[in-house]
Amino acid sequence: MIALVPLMVLVPLASAAITLALPGRRRIQxxxxxxxxxxxxxxxxxxMWLVDIHDVLVMEVGGWAAPFGIALVVDRVSALMLVVSAVVLLGVFVFSIGQGLADGDDETPVSIYYPTYLVLGAGVFNAFVAGDLFNLYVGFEILLVSSYVLITLGGTGQRIRAGITYVVVSLVSSVLFLVTIALIYGATGTVxxxxxxxxxxxxxxEVQLLLNLSLLIAFGIKAAVFPLSFWLPDSYPTAPAPVTAVFAGLLTKVGVYAIIRSQTQLFPQSSVDKILLVVAGLTLIVGILGAVSQLDVKRLLSFTLISHIGFMIFGIGMANAAGFAATIYYIAHHIIVQTTLFLAVGLIEREGGTTSLAELGGLMRRSPVIAVLFFIPMLNLGGIPPFSGFIGKVGLFTAGAELATPGAYWLMGVGALVSLLTLYALARAWVLAFWRPRRSAVAKVVPPTTEAMVLRVREEAMIEKLQDAPDAGPLQERKDIPRLMIAATTGMVCVSIALTVFAGPLYAYATRAGDSMANPGKLVSIVLGDTPGQLGGGSGVTEPGGDGHE
Incomplete structure (x- = not known):
């Protein structure tokens, strides 16, 4: 069973090589x-099932034992991230197949898209199973190089400009990460x-603080925490809908995962917890203020993405088992729900010809299915009971109440306010896009003296105060929506609902994961071979004994 660990990386990499060798054969790819x-x-x-039984799986590449060899490590946290990431990659890919069937290769050139998409998945999986800092760096670089290609698909000027910003910021983060790895190796003799x-x-x-802050800055850029999140709203929305969805769902969470690892495993006695709480509060506030001022739905969701990263940093900054557990659950929730919302926006763009709320309207009558597919994850992200967003936030607030510090209480209040503003921003977008009649219809059928026109004037006044996308294009023609795109989005909505239906066992799993992260000593002993009876070793052979695992 230990051989399954490297397969998470090898399967997509090998498949990418095969698809790259078959250019032009779309169906086979x-x-x-x-x-x-x-x-x-x-x-x-x-x-995920195995690690819940055995705690940790360790694959020693080439049979070289840690710390001299490369160790691939899967614990409860990384296993959950692997499952959620794999589900998201599959759901978004099915969505992209439907888009490709309708549009051809204009948005996603087949010979490039399929292998690059698989390489992106391999990079994400490699980052989650990395047992050393340099392999984590390799995982980041694999996913970032592939993301450079995906974000510029189509070659439009808008995407090239966004890609340049994304590349420059990512390179700065990667260089800082690599320099920090060198400093850590120089100070400790290992990675x-x-x-x-x-x-x-x-x-x-003092040296610990310097190394910790260096890693936090590098990972903070990747996770898009304030004030290092300036690049995200202008980068993600420009890509094709499937690419935007997978970027929004996964890439920033890999940065958050790296922060969790650094704070729980490398610096468990960290002195930056208060800094993390301040950063969490600012990320929550600045992100949601950006969201409520947006007229473009994609940019609105990009700012809510930034804002809700603050909830995850809040859980990490509390530095206790309850906070870690709530963060782990919330990350899984946010990956699924944020991806689903971006897929729903992709449907809105095809149906309405734009993502600007100034031009949208009347979609409820034309496509009630899309209205429902946006409405459910909207409530979930806003934290409405009984959805998983509410459960995750209750977990975070409960951990904050147990911590009982002024910073925790302040963040609980900020988090509650941000949840309300998130719901307000998304509900306003839903009403303008789906509930109100389209502008042209109002002009034709509603007399100027009616109450409806008064409301229309108020809507126009509100819209004038909102900020549209900098490179907003003209209204496009409506495109047909294949059933496969609807099915993929519906499937992701069902997965988001499953997070609520199975919240009990899933949160219990996250609690066990949080307990393990709060006590990293057992993980250390298993990886370094000091604890018998655990699954591990390059040969994949399990020694009997210990907890009775054979």
Whole structure:
């Protein structure tokens, strides 16, 4: 079973190589990519079940034991991230197949898109199973190089400009991360995260603080925390709908995952917890203020993405098992729901010809299915009971109440306000896009003296105060929406509902994961081979004993 760990990376990489060798054979490439993604979902699900029994799976590449060899490590947190990421990649890919069937290769050139998409998945999976800092860096670079290609698909001027910003910011983050790895290796003589848990604790507190802050800045850029999030609203919305959805759902969460690892495993006695709480509060506030001022739905969702990263940093900054558990659950919730919302916006753009709320209207009558597909994740992201967004926020607020510090209480209040403003911004977008009649229809059938026209004037006054996308284009023609795109979005909505239906066992799983992260000693001993009876080792052979695992 230990051999399943590297397969999470090898399956998409091998499939990418095969699809790249078959240019122009669209159906074959689609079949290979779809098969690879289904396999990763099954493998990830199996790994999640195994680690819940055995705590940790360790694959020593080439049979070289840690810390001298490369260790691939899967615990409860990384296993959950693997499952959620694999599900998102599969759902978005099915959506993109439907878009490709309708539009051809203009938006997603087949010979480039399929292998690049698989490489992106391999990079995400590699980052989640990395047991040392340099392998984590490799995972980041794999997903970032592929994201450079995906974000510029189509070659439009708007996408090239957004891609340049994204590339420059990502390179700065990567260089800082690489320099920090060099500093850590120079100070400790290792980059294995399990061994670093022991050796970093022996360093002077000033050196620990310097290394910790350097990693936080590098990871903070990738996670888009304030004030390092300036690049995101102008980068993600310009890409094709499937690319935007997978970027919004996954890429920033890989940065958040790296922050969790650094704070719980490398610096468990961190002195930056108060800084993290301040950063969380500012990220929540600045992100949601940006969202409520947006006229473009994609940019609105991009700002809510930034804002809700603050909830995750809040949980990490509390530095206790309850906070970690709530953060883990909230990350899984946010990946699914944010991806679903961007897919729904992709449907809105095809149906309405734009994502600008000034031009949208009357979609409820024309497409009630899309209205429902946007409405459900909208309520979820806003934290309306009993959805998973509400459950995750209650978990965070409960952990904050247990911490009982002024900073925690302040963030609980900010979080409640941000939830209300999130619901307000999304509900306003839903009303303007779906509920109100389209502008042309109002002009034709409603007399200027009616109450409806008074409301229309008020709407226009409100819209004038909102900010449209900088490169907003003219209204496009309505495009047909294939059933496969509707089915993919519906499937993701069902997955988001499943997070609520199975919230009990899933939150219990997150609680076990949070307990493990609050006590990293067991993980260290398993990775370094000091604890018998755990699944691990390059040969994949399990030693009997310990907890009775054989």
């Amino acid at each position: 689609q079949g290979i990519t779809l098969t690879a993604l289904i396999l990763t979902v099954l493998i990830a699900g199996t790994l 294995n995260m399990a061994q670093l848990t022991l050796r970093i604790a022996e360093l002077p507190s």
